[in-house]
Amino acid sequence: MTRYAMGDLQGCYIQFQALLDKLAYSPSRDELWLAGDLVNRGPDSLSCLRLARDLEARIVLGNHDLHLLACYYSEHLLKRKDTLREIFEANDCDDLMEWLRKQPLVQVDDDKKLFMSHAGLPHIWKVKKARKYAQEVHEILAGNDKKALSSYFSEMYGNDPDVWDRTLAGQTRLRVITNYLTRMRFVDQNGRLDFSVKEGVDKTPHDFKPWFAYPVTHKWVTIFGHWAALEGHTGSRQFQAIDTGCVWGGSLTALNIDTFERVSVEA
Numbered sequence: 001m002t003r004y005a006m007g008d009l010q011g012c013y014i015q016f017q018a019l020l021d022k023l024a025y026s027p028s029r030d031e032l033w034l035a036g037d038l039v040n041r042g043p044d045s046l047s048c049l050r051l052a053r054d055l056e057a058r059i060v061l062g063n064h065d066l067h068l069l070a071c072y073y074s075e076h077l078l079k080r081k082d083t084l085r086e087i088f089e090a091n092d093c094d095d096l097m098e099w100l101r102k103q104p105l106v107q108v109d110d111d112k113k114l115f116m117s118h119a120g121l122p123h124i125w126k127v128k129k130a131r132k133y134a135q136e137v138h139e140i141l142a143g144n145d146k147k148a149l150s151s152y153f154s155e156m157y158g159n160d161p162d163v164w165d166r167t168l169a170g171q172t173r174l175r176v177i178t179n180y181l182t183r184m185r186f187v188d189q190n191g192r193l194d195f196s197v198k199e200g201v202d203k204t205p206h207d208f209k210p211w212f213a214y215p216v217t218h219k220w221v222t223i224f225g226h227w228a229a230l231e232g233h234t235g236s237r238q239f240q241a242i243d244t245g246c247v248w249g250g251s252l253t254a255l256n257i258d259t260f261e262r263v264s265v266e267a
Contacts, residue, residue, distance in 0.1 A: 005033040007242035011042025035225035036062025036118030062118035074153035105134040119184040120224040123214035124191035163192040200229040212239040
């Protein structure tokens with residue numbers, strides 16, 4: 001079995017299928033991990049969702065996936081640049097949304113010491129804590145309490161609080177957990193999040209660093225997407241950035257998560 005982690009699809013279905021073909025990917029033999037943001041901005045989010053589901057990929061939710069779910073399960077409206085309307089018009093929309101909301105925020109392999117979330121792993125959290133916090137959100141998303149689900153999405157958007165505090169409770173606690181795992185780029189020494197900059201490390205805000213620039217004592221390898229401006233580079237084997245900006249004209253990348261070999265197709 002070969003295991004591949006693939007960066008943000010964002011509706012780039014043609015490249016998704018082309019990369020699977022290039023890998024000679026077989027769902028009966030191989031395993032696919034998807035680093036979130038399956039949808040939005042690209043031309044065919046619907047087909048990306050369907051294929052990811054049919055392949056039984058191991059998925060983590062990204063901020064665009066959560067936005068799609070928020071528009072479906074709460075009163076949030078599509079934004080002008082969203083390319084999600086086709087999903088809502090599909091005859092299998094309900095089934096796709098039920099499947100998507102049950103996907104986790106993190107994936108782990110304890111034996112290989114692999115951790116994947118959409119945005120990464122802040123240096124202020126151990127893997128054990130990150131899994132616990134992610135599970136708190138997952139229980140709301142995947143649970144049967146539709147009122148709690150709607151409340152979560154109604155309160156999900158926002159930048160406050162911008163730093164972790166274990167005494168946080170309720171929707172503010174869930175919001176900051178969600179932001180660390182799906183929106184994080186730059187943090188300060190205490191783990192405070194900066195949301196003002198989306199560019200690469202050359203635009204690092206004063207007193208902040210990329211979240212992966214802080215020393216850690218654990219040996220886990222973190223696989224993440226979300227940050228296309230990195231172009232797949234972190235400078236460390238321990239932090240594997242796999243969003244190479246397909247939807248922005250870059251490429252779609254698959255990482256062999258056992259050998260760290262990369263294979264890409266151009267946008």
